[in-house]
Amino acid sequence: MNPHSAMPIPRIINKIDSPEAKSPPGKNRPNRLRILLLFLIAAYLSGCAIIPIITTEQGLRSGRGQILESDLAAFEIGKTTREEVLFKFGEPSLVLNDQKLIVYRWAVSKGGAIFVAVAPGAGMAATAGPIDRYYLVRIEFNENGRLLRFDRSSSIWSEMDKKINEWIPSEDKKYTRTMRILISPAPTLSALQQDADAPCLGVKIRVEDFADLRPDLEAGSPIGKVKPAWLKEGVDVCTRQQPSEVVRDSVMTQLQAMGAEITDQGPEVVVSGAVRTFAIKTTNNRPGWYNLFGSVEFDLTARHVTAADAGVTRHYKIACRRHSMSPFSEEKFTAVLGDCMKDYQRQTDLDIDLIWEINSGFVPGAGGESP
Amino acid sequence: MALPGWLYRYPALLPHLKQKLLALAAALLLLGPATACAPTPSLSPADSATLENSGYGFIRDGVSSRDEITTRIGLPVYEFEHRRILIYRCHNSDNLVSLYSVGPVDPYNPREMPSPHPELCSVVLVFDSNGILAKHSLVISK
16 A cells, blocks of 8 residues: 555644644644654655754854854954954964964854655654854954954854855965865884894984885875765875875884884994885775775885995885775774884894894994894 | 554554654654753963963963973964964863973864864963063963
């Protein structure tokens, strides 16, 4: 039986709307329930419905805290200084246009919404989400740091990035919300911890800055881009440290774990390197299941200070993979690059030639003994 | 679950509605955290003794130098007017604050805090032309 044909919907609606159906004053609870049921029925017929539940403003949904209208009352155009504003409200949310525009923003909870999806014959699913009210305080200063204009506004629909840009005349200084994930892949110690049996115990090593030979390189350029099909623009993945520093740190950590002493004073061995690849890639095989690939490629050279021409060079090319339910998992991006560095450390642990070379430097001119 | 009496005049709806109302009730429960009755904290300057009580007695107006402070704490999150005004981020827990250096703002990504952080506070330091601290303020959410 078609469930729709059995539902005398118009009669219910008429009944609710009819004057006799209205509750007596002060007893509006039955009406609310009927409205809720009406939403459910609408959901049933149309396939989905959103039931907003608007409350008074409460709680903080983003930002550090609110700025009230009364807080701005003392501001005087041409008199109030940037110093006074910062002194009163502390760290701004954004500082734009050569520090002439200071923005504070926050969001408060304004209730929630229930999303109901109905598939006739298959049942119903309901979930809930918050409704936020976004607040924005724009404060603009002149060249001398005196207040030029300010306002406070709010919206329940958007975070008002456009409104911020209204006060920035120069196109190249407009605010764009950069979709960016910042990660800090850190070197991890290998299983081989420093102890009396460490193969390079006491060798003094200087680790030079690593060159960055990645192609099309710009400062702060991303190491990868995540672009799920449902997102209009991709999200850049960047590292807080330069990749060459991350790799260098990993190499230093590994050498320390092997017993070496990292020092710039009187080194016996100098280690240098160059990073060729340091990248993240994601693929999406099926909804909600992402493969995150990390790839690291770099050269490493260890040479004695007494024999600058000699030495050992290694080329490492490592790729690792992890799975993630989310395409934007900072933790997983960090972990997959950490896996690559761990793999390098494992390779070094087993690299007898490299260990031999480093130890040769420990006894200058002696050629070294097998470690 | 009891339904309003008038609905029983439409028996075809009943089996569906009971189940759906239960799902709806579950969704309403999910809404709880979003609509919880919590006050919205406001940004306001804190008692000047808070910093001293938190072990930052070396931040003293007319005494501390900019170099001394940046050496001890690290790089500020914001610098204004040729380093005349420095802002440090701090963490406030029961009026005990701890300053930390997160480094300067990433020029490629103006630093914003997308999630609520009422426990984060700011220390604003204003220096005179000789680099000596002229005044400072601790701004907290309360």
